[in-house]
Amino acid sequence: MADRLPKELIAEILTRLPVKALLKFRCVCKSWGSLISSPKFITSKLNQTIHLNKINNTDTHIIGRYINANEEGGGEEGRYSVIIYDGSCFIELENPILYCASQLHIFGSCNGLVCLSDNIFDYVFKKVNNLILWNPSIRKSMRLPMSSIGIDSHGLREVVDGYGFDSKTNDYKVVRIAYINDFPDAEVELYSLNRGCWRRIYVVGPHHRFTFAPLPSQVFVNGIVHWVGGDLDADYDISILTFDMSSEVFCKMMPPAAPPHGWMPTRLAVSVLGESLCLGHFDSLVSKVSIWVMKEYGVVQSWSKLFAFDVDEGFGRFLGFRRTGDLRFFKRNDRMFSINLESQQAKDLGIWLSGNPEAFYAVPHVAESLVLL
Structure with a gap:
């Protein structure tokens, strides 16, 4: 029967099926x-999923957290867990990193392909974080080759990574900013999934200090990676550093x-609401959260304060938005909450955040993807 159907119709039918079936x-x-393994079909399936998510207002996040086994009555060592939250329930994933020397960090998720690290920049063991690209939908991952910029060879002071997608070349990229010895000297390397290797980029190094809490806040919006931090050319005034994945x-x-009261750098975070860039700030002096949205991308004058509201002293780190506009955060009692920005009503999302609170991250995620197949 299938042989009698046009190939285009078969492809159209198959794109509507879940990844597990495919x-x-x-x-x-x-x-x-x-x-099903062809690049054209993988792209069609992805576009279909993104389209349906917008129509159905589907809100899925991938979340990394640290679990202290002692607190759960388990073994002596903790572990890092990755879960998916679809707005109604949590599903724990069999991630490629369960144990690591320092901490797991999710840099971002583009089209269902997640970039994560099994070790942050480590002076003690002279290691630069190992990066992994992972698609939870197909349970496939790949470890990126080590960068040529190392602590021993370059005397690094600081390493910051960013992850995103180049729509012009259909390529997933990781940009690495490595500060050499004294600031503001920096080397920049770029990993391309299409090329399968790192290459040095000879661009003007960013004179920028990142706000670490413990890792720099970043978000991928409009084809561009954004970090929040201080501008070294302007007496450390707060600015947002950007890197265009296409133009590099x-x-x-x-x-x-x-x-x-001015900016509190470690209490700033960039995020995304819909397709708009957002900036969140928690002013601990007055226990107030303020959220700005850039209504027209790239136009500074279009920054608009979306909400400002008071919070209690249990408020934790700002993590971003759900598609519904709820603010997601966690409190000091190790519970994950969201707060409706209009009603300012908090909701316990039913997940326990054990262990190190700084090891908790949540980023938007496309749950049905064949990328990396």
Whole structure:
């Protein structure tokens, strides 16, 4: 029967099926296996998923957290867990990193392909973080080759990574900013999944200090990676450093006007609401959270304060938004909460955040993807 149907119709039907079914259907016949594994079909399936997510207002996040086994009555060592939250329930994933020397960190998720690290920049053991690209939908991961910039060879002071997607070349990239010896000297390398290797980029190094809490806040919006930190060319005034994954160029973006008490750098975070860049700030002096949104991307004058509200002293680190506009954060009692920005009502999301609170991250994620197949 399938042989009588046009190939285009078969492809259209298959793109509407879940990834788990497609992985099985590759074994039906050689033609189906070749079709499902083709770059064209993988892109079509991804576009279909993104389209349906927008229509259905689907809100899925991938979340990394540290679990202290002692607190749960387990063994002596803790472990790092990765879960997916679809707005209604949590599903724990069999991630490629369960144990690591320092901490797991999710840098971002683009089109269902997650970039994570099994070790942050470590002076003691003279290691630069190992990076892994991982698609939880197909349970496939790959470890990136080590960068040529090392602590022994370059005397690094600080390493910052960013992850995103180059839509012009259909390529997933990781940019590494490595500060050499004294600031502000920096080396920049770029990893390309299409090329399968790192290459040095000879661009003007960013004169920028990042706000670590413990790792720099970053978000991928509009084809560009954003970090928040201080501008070394302007007496450490707060600015947003950007890197365009297509043009491979750094720029700086001004934030909105500072609040009355000024910016508290370690309490700043960039995020995304829908497709708009957002900036969140928790002023611990007055226990107030303020959220700004850039209504027209790249236009500084379009920064607009979305909300400002008081919070109790249990408020934790700002993590970002759900598609519904709820603010996601956690409190000091190791519970994950969201707060509705209009009603300012908090909701316990039912997940326990044990162990090190700084090892907790949540980023938007496309749960149905064949990328990396």
